[in-house]
Amino acid sequence: MKAKITLLSGDGIGPEVVAEAMRVLDFIASKYNHTFEFKERLMGGCSIDKYGSSLTDETLADCQSADAVLLGAVGGPKWDDPAAKDRPERGLLALRKGLGVFANLRPVKVHPALMEWSPLKPEKLQGVDILVVRELTGGLYFGWPKGRDIKDGRERAVDTLEYYDYEIRRVMELAFKLAKGRKKKVTSVDKANVLESSRLWRQIATKVGAENPDVELDHMLVDTASMRLITGPAWMDVIVTENMFGDILTDEASVLAGSMGMLPSASLGESTVGLYEPIHGSAPDIAGKGIANPIGTILSSAMLLRYSLKLADEAADIEKAVEETITNGARTADIGGKLTTRQMADKIIKRM
Numbered sequence: 001m002k003a004k005i006t007l008l009s010g011d012g013i014g015p016e017v018v019a020e021a022m023r024v025l026d027f028i029a030s031k032y033n034h035t036f037e038f039k040e041r042l043m044g045g046c047s048i049d050k051y052g053s054s055l056t057d058e059t060l061a062d063c064q065s066a067d068a069v070l071l072g073a074v075g076g077p078k079w080d081d082p083a084a085k086d087r088p089e090r091g092l093l094a095l096r097k098g099l100g101v102f103a104n105l106r107p108v109k110v111h112p113a114l115m116e117w118s119p120l121k122p123e124k125l126q127g128v129d130i131l132v133v134r135e136l137t138g139g140l141y142f143g144w145p146k147g148r149d150i151k152d153g154r155e156r157a158v159d160t161l162e163y164y165d166y167e168i169r170r171v172m173e174l175a176f177k178l179a180k181g182r183k184k185k186v187t188s189v190d191k192a193n194v195l196e197s198s199r200l201w202r203q204i205a206t207k208v209g210a211e212n213p214d215v216e217l218d219h220m221l222v223d224t225a226s227m228r229l230i231t232g233p234a235w236m237d238v239i240v241t242e243n244m245f246g247d248i249l250t251d252e253a254s255v256l257a258g259s260m261g262m263l264p265s266a267s268l269g270e271s272t273v274g275l276y277e278p279i280h281g282s283a284p285d286i287a288g289k290g291i292a293n294p295i296g297t298i299l300s301s302a303m304l305l306r307y308s309l310k311l312a313d314e315a316a317d318i319e320k321a322v323e324e325t326i327t328n329g330a331r332t333a334d335i336g337g338k339l340t341t342r343q344m345a346d347k348i349i350k351r352m
Contacts, residue, residue: 188205
């Protein structure tokens with residue numbers, strides 16, 4: 001197979017972890033006789049510094065014409081001024097819109113050998129295997145109107161939480177489709193006791209649930225869901241929720257695995273061009289030290305193979321190698337070890 005992959009290393013530790021994921025993909029290409037063409041482009045703070053824009057039209061066009069996009073991380077204190085005309089996160093939102101990716105998939109699986117690194121007791125972590133499906137292009141982050149003005153002599157800020165029925169239905173249908181390959185259980189998270197948008201969300205979730213009677217559907221308020229993720233996460237299978245709730249809940253869920261550096265994500269839409277990235281940030285405090293955990297990015301590359309390139313065996317090869325590497329005691333600093341970013345990737349490649 002021949003495939004074009006656009007690399008957006010981004011800021012902070014992004015270039016370090018993306019470099020290792022690219023090595024893993026190169027190894028897979030050689031092992032399975034594929035040809036992967038990599039094109040590196042700037043996005044985020046580094047793009048602001050060079051081009052004055054967090055995402056240029058040229059970079060977006062390269063992403064849209066690729067078979068898949070692999071992203072490192074964006075942002076950092078240098079670009080943190082809330083009054084700035086452009087910020088790294090703006091480029092990320094524009095990229096998601098430009099690619100038409102409306103669902104962010106974040107698997108959270110606890111490795112038995114790493115339970116001690118989670119703040120939860122080991123007995124609460126037994127059997128945890130969750131897939132969070134977050135709606136990605138609607139809600140507060142994109143609703144209109146938004147902004148600031150002066151009303152009655154007071155400064156006022158406005159954000160609009162807006163959803164159309166089709167936006168909810170498409171992410172809900174994807175969640176049910178994914179659940180059929182797992183434990184056949186969907187938990188739809190909303191705030192239907194307060195928000196009109198959540199009432200529409202629950203209404204459509206119920207309709208899609210009725211169309212998929214072989215999948216169990218539960219409705220849960222977001223505050224209850226945040227509590228249950230800590231008090232009893234093992235019962236959850238597929239969680240589907242709107243943009244802001246998903247943003248918060250997935251960061252909360254990441255602590256179950258012991259380190260954000262362990263977890264991948266995939267952002268998918270109606271086309272096969274997906275956006276793949278670890279869930280961690282740019283970690284400027286360790287950038288350039290060569291100690292970042294590359295596993296989240298390497299597992300994101302496995303998701304890239306599975307969802308965009310339809311190479312399930314190759315994806316499973318990477319995931320198995322990561323599993324065995326952890327089982328055999330390989331650790332970066334965030335999970336109690338001393339391996340460098342490169343050394344961890346070396347061990348994973350050797351397992352393949």
